[in-house]
Amino acid sequence: xxxxxxxxxxxxxxxxxxxxxxxxxxxxxxxxxxxxxxxxxxxxxxxxxxxxxxxxxxxxxxxxxxxxxxxxxxxxxxxxxxxxxxxxxxxxxxxxxxxxxxxxxxxxxxx
Amino acid sequence: xxxxxxxxxxxxxxxxxxxxxxxxxxxxxxxxxxxxxxxxxxxxxxxxxxxxxxxxxxxxxxxxxxxxxxxxxxxxxxxxxxxxxxxxxxxxxxxxxxxxxxxxxxxxxxxxx
Numbered sequence: 001x002x003x004x005x006x007x008x009x010x011x012x013x014x015x016x017x018x019x020x021x022x023x024x025x026x027x028x029x030x031x032x033x034x035x036x037x038x039x040x041x042x043x044x045x046x047x048x049x050x051x052x053x054x055x056x057x058x059x060x061x062x063x064x065x066x067x068x069x070x071x072x073x074x075x076x077x078x079x080x081x082x083x084x085x086x087x088x089x090x091x092x093x094x095x096x097x098x099x100x101x102x103x104x105x106x107x108x109x110x111x
Numbered sequence: 112x113x114x115x116x117x118x119x120x121x122x123x124x125x126x127x128x129x130x131x132x133x134x135x136x137x138x139x140x141x142x143x144x145x146x147x148x149x150x151x152x153x154x155x156x157x158x159x160x161x162x163x164x165x166x167x168x169x170x171x172x173x174x175x176x177x178x179x180x181x182x183x184x185x186x187x188x189x190x191x192x193x194x195x196x197x198x199x200x201x202x203x204x205x206x207x208x209x210x211x212x213x214x215x216x217x218x219x220x221x222x223x224x
Contacts, residue, residue: 004153034213041199041218041220042217043115043201043215043216043217044154044215046212046213046214046215087153089153089154095167096159096166096167096208097142097144097161097166097167097205097208098144098156098159098169099146099154099156099213100156101146101153101154101155102153103151103152103153104153
């Protein structure tokens, strides 16, 4: 069964304290891995797409990496405005384009 | 350019009633997907439509149905509402069926009492 597991469930950082979020996945074949940011009560905001192991994408303080079994979202020198829930999703080979999401990591950055 | 829009923003219904949620995709996008997100969980896939045809269906009962119109907007219908249907309903649009990023709307918060 295709599934996505994110860890930790919650992460509290001080402003400027870098860390990483993990997304482990089990799929028969991967057509893409996606990272989203979600603020409370709002829809997910697209961040990155990764397609193959070894691929990396960066945007401001965020960097996403991909291996054959997991992806990491590295946050460098976070600021309070980075506080949100970060969702990881996979699109399995053979799916009709639907995404399978993890439960997310809730990040809190304190000033 | 406008993003994905959804209406209404919030909705309160009683058990047994029916509800219709609406979604307008990003201009030029031909695929619309619907997801249900229960508090504390990730979104769960309900339906995908591309070029007005159903292309995928998640593990939801037949009380859930959807359609896509010629202008690529979409409606999600839920009949015989249950308390467990209370959730944030998200619509996502993408350029085409496969291989493209999905961009989400703000969602419709449905509360069933």
